[in-house]
Amino acid sequence: MHCTEINGTKIYYEVRPSRRARRLGLTVYAGGRLVVTVPARSKDNPEAFLKRHAGWVLVSLRRQSGKKQLPGGVKDYKQNRPLAHRLVSERIRHFNTFYKFTVGNVTIRNTRSRWGSCSRKGNLSFSYKLVHLSPELSDYIIVHELCHLSEFNHSAAFWQLVAKTIPRYKELRHSLRSFIH
Numbered sequence: 001m002h003c004t005e006i007n008g009t010k011i012y013y014e015v016r017p018s019r020r021a022r023r024l025g026l027t028v029y030a031g032g033r034l035v036v037t038v039p040a041r042s043k044d045n046p047e048a049f050l051k052r053h054a055g056w057v058l059v060s061l062r063r064q065s066g067k068k069q070l071p072g073g074v075k076d077y078k079q080n081r082p083l084a085h086r087l088v089s090e091r092i093r094h095f096n097t098f099y100k101f102t103v104g105n106v107t108i109r110n111t112r113s114r115w116g117s118c119s120r121k122g123n124l125s126f127s128y129k130l131v132h133l134s135p136e137l138s139d140y141i142i143v144h145e146l147c148h149l150s151e152f153n154h155s156a157a158f159w160q161l162v163a164k165t166i167p168r169y170k171e172l173r174h175s176l177r178s179f180i181h
């Protein structure tokens with residue numbers, strides 16, 4: 001671990017030599033881990049490089065430090081997809097005893113940026129990573145998509161519908177932002 005100072009803030013970083021890299025690179029991982037990738041035979045100074053990009057580094061570190069990285073990858077997907085399907089099906093059945101909407105097909109995907117979606121035809125799709133969230137959060141996502149079957153928008157009427165089974169939806173919606181897929 002290396003350490004440097006930017007604008008009076010101590011910045012810790014790792015230097016990772018890379019045979020594939022052609023030039024210096026910077027990555028900020030969830031949790032705030034900062035890695036400088038250096039081409040194997042490079043004579044460039046990682047610290048000078050870091051300082052040249054100080055603005056970006058500070059912003060990224062701030063943005064990532066509060067975020068929680070969820071597990072992922074193909075193996076994780078294969079392992080958890082059946083679980084996710086069972087969870088989603090059961091919770092849709094549960095909440096739909098209240099809503100009584102007509103639900104089309106339900107699919108589980110390895111989506112990159114979305115937790116769930118609802119098509120015009122009434123099909124619902126969810127990220128398998130729901131299984132990595134707390135029951136409260138996954139319920140919120142499931143109810144959110146379920147309610148789009150009735151309100152295909154984010155109007156006040158839509159949120160009222162969500163609130164009928166998830167009164168804490170505002171809080172949950174907010175805390176979802178601290179997860180990255």
Ligand SMILES: [Zn+2]
Nearest residue numbers: 144148153154
């Ligand atoms: Zn929505």
